[in-house]
Amino acid sequence: MGFSEFIGNGAVVERLRRSIGNGRLPQAMILAGPAGAGKYTLALMIAQAANCINPAELESRATGELPDFCGECPNCVRIAAAAPLSARFEEAVAVREELREADKKETRILIQTHPDVLVIPPDPPQLLIKLGQVRRVIHEIYRFPSEARRAFYIFTSSGFMKEAANSLLKILEEPPEFASIVLLTENPGELLPTIRSRACIVRLAALPLAEIEALLASRREDWKPAQRSLVARLCEGAAGRALNFPLEGYLASRQDALILIRGAMAEPDYSALFRMTETYRAGAEGQQKMSGLNRALMSVLEDLLLLRSGNPELIRNIDLAAELTRMADALSLEWLESAAGGVSRLESGMRRNLLRAVALDSFASEVSV
Ligand SMILES: [Zn+2]
Numbered sequence: 378m379g380f381s382e383f384i385g386n387g388a389v390v391e392r393l394r395r396s397i398g399n400g401r402l403p404q405a406m407i408l409a410g411p412a413g414a415g416k417y418t419l420a421l422m423i424a425q426a427a428n429c430i431n432p433a434e435l436e437s438r439a440t441g442e443l444p445d446f447c448g449e450c451p452n453c454v455r456i457a458a459a460a461p462l463s464a465r466f467e468e469a470v471a472v473r474e475e476l477r478e479a480d481k482k483e484t485r486i487l488i489q490t491h492p493d494v495l496v497i498p499p500d501p502p503q504l505l506i507k508l509g510q511v512r513r514v515i516h517e518i519y520r521f522p523s524e525a526r527r528a529f530y531i532f533t534s535s536g537f538m539k540e541a542a543n544s545l546l547k548i549l550e551e552p553p554e555f556a557s558i559v560l561l562t563e564n565p566g567e568l569l570p571t572i573r574s575r576a577c578i579v580r581l582a583a584l585p586l587a588e589i590e591a592l593l594a595s596r597r598e599d600w601k602p603a604q605r606s607l608v609a610r611l612c613e614g615a616a617g618r619a620l621n622f623p624l625e626g627y628l629a630s631r632q633d634a635l636i637l638i639r640g641a642m643a644e645p646d647y648s649a650l651f652r653m654t655e656t657y658r659a660g661a662e663g664q665q666k667m668s669g670l671n672r673a674l675m676s677v678l679e680d681l682l683l684l685r686s687g688n689p690e691l692i693r694n695i696d697l698a699a700e701l702t703r704m705a706d707a708l709s710l711e712w713l714e715s716a717a718g719g720v721s722r723l724e725s726g727m728r729r730n731l732l733r734a735v736a737l738d739s740f741a742s743e744v745s746v
Contacts, residue, residue, distance in 0.1 A: 378446070378453075386415075389579060389581060390419070391443065393419075393423055394445070397426050398438060398441070398443060403576070403577040405549050405552060406576055407577070408420055409561075409565045409581065410580060410582070411563060411583055411614065412618060413612065413613075413616065413617035414581040415581060415617055416562075417460065418617070421459060424491075424494050425446035427525075429447055431449065434447055469488055469498075486498055486501065487513060492522075493522040494529045495517060496531045496533060497510050497511075497532045498534065499533070505537060505538050506534060508540045514530050514548065518553055527557060528556040532560045533561050535564065535565070536567065542572065546575075558576075565578055582614070584615070584616055590609045592616060604624060607693070608622045608624060610692075626669055630669040635677065638674070680693060681701060682710075685708065685710055719740045723736055
């Protein structure tokens, strides 16, 4: 257990550890990076390292070593229990669903597995941080931590309701010395400039392709080498996304995307197309399948555009390089542009909740003309 488990961004992690060691961890910190880069994991690790009470850890600190955490002491264990975020979030939402109507309205989603570490996720259904959540932080943050050396308030999203952002700003103007506010975001630009200027920005960079490939080689031996290369190219440098990549689902969606594109390229073979569109039904499952198909369609179309424009080294679906090259040779740039336009219309049609199968059929006939 410890920081050695964190994948990539070694220099950033070392800087954070040093600031824990010399007692200079910022009171407000923006942890920025792509989805799956490990922002939440790192935020919890920082909270653990700042509060680990294992004698061996404390001793190593006295000798000036970089702080780490044991993962076994009561503070470490309870802080670690706040992960995985998606499971804790769903539990909190389920608890609220059980409440009486009147209480439901007043209750905001929060995750707290340690008395001094509060996790604030975006509140459904709008999935924004709300005033009630920030009020809870205001209520707690000036209270001296009871069992931790340093209290942590971790906002897992930068999507704030306006009044919530304004309230957060008030805390940031005068934060207590014994607490750190950590804001996780894919895009710091989403935060108010006045919030950004009061926080220290720490960026997790995308990992290089070779690093992701090495990681997958050691941790996903169940995937074939060609599949690992594919995932490494699709995960956009995010280790968490690579390790948990829904490969089977992606391959199925991509199969459908290829049927659609082939159908639209030639005299469409409507029988194959209809067979496929019939499997896309309405409802939550259909919607998920449909957005998977959209992503796969876009990734294949982007590769076709890259091949068409003479950049074969940049394609992501490399396991299909031969077939995609043949397809790209048979297609014009105009066709590809109109197909990409078709996919974005397909997406907006979904948002308007068109019958999914109808939308798919019209996509194929539209781009084939
Ligand atoms: Zn510990």
